[in-house]
Amino acid sequence: GENVEQHPSTLSVQEGDSAVIKCTYSDSASNYFPWYKQELGKRPQLIIDIRSNVGEKKDQRIAVTLNKTAKHFSLHITETQPEDSAVYFCAASYDKIIFGKGTRLHILP
Amino acid sequence: DTEVTQTPKHLVMGMTNKKSLKCEQHMGHRAMYWYKQKAKKPPELMFVYSYEKLSINESVPSRFSPECPNSSLLNLHLHALQPEDSALYLCASSDGQGSQPQHFGDGTRLSIL
Numbered sequence: 001g002e003n004v005e006q007h008p009s010t011l012s013v014q015e016g017d018s019a020v021i022k023c024t025y026s027d028s029a030s031n032y033f034p035w036y037k038q039e040l041g042k043r044p045q046l047i048i049d050i051r052s053n054v055g056e057k058k059d060q061r062i063a064v065t066l067n068k069t070a071k072h073f074s075l076h077i078t079e080t081q082p083e084d085s086a087v088y089f090c091a092a093s094y095d096k097i098i099f100g101k102g103t104r105l106h107i108l109p
Numbered sequence: 110d111t112e113v114t115q116t117p118k119h120l121v122m123g124m125t126n127k128k129s130l131k132c133e134q135h136m137g138h139r140a141m142y143w144y145k146q147k148a149k150k151p152p153e154l155m156f157v158y159s160y161e162k163l164s165i166n167e168s169v170p171s172r173f174s175p176e177c178p179n180s181s182l183l184n185l186h187l188h189a190l191q192p193e194d195s196a197l198y199l200c201a202s203s204d205g206q207g208s209q210p211q212h213f214g215d216g217t218r219l220s221i222l
Binding site for chain 1: 152154206
């Protein structure tokens, strides 16, 4: 079955700097890669996603890249703000979504 | 606004009780999901319904019993739960099963005494 590895588990960045979270997946059949943000005590919220026929996608300060050959995908957040502090989950999907273990992002003032 | 509504928000029950969790969506989605989430862990898939039929059961113990009465509703019936079943139970829906964005409800926080 699919296995998704996510790094780092914790990330602290200065406000205004960029944050990068990296994931790898094992099943070459996976064709959809969503990223979820979960604030403490709240539901996971989809922030961006990418399909396997696309290499990069951007939405304002958030971008995701996908390297199908290497089975790597990454989340990039630029100009980080305090409200970006949360846990971020990457995921890979074919018939069901498999989540990575999560990255706790701290934005330092 | 949350487009997937879950009730109750909190539930405390004893190990011999029977209770049900409810989930409702009005987005016309044809796939609905139950996940279990423990603290500081990712959501863990339990069940998938596609077009009101059970599509995936991730080897969940029989003390959890899902039901999909219609395309908008999803229930999770609970009976004889164990303390380790205490967790946040999340419902989600998507336009189709698999490679589609899933929209999550706020969850039911379940505590087993």
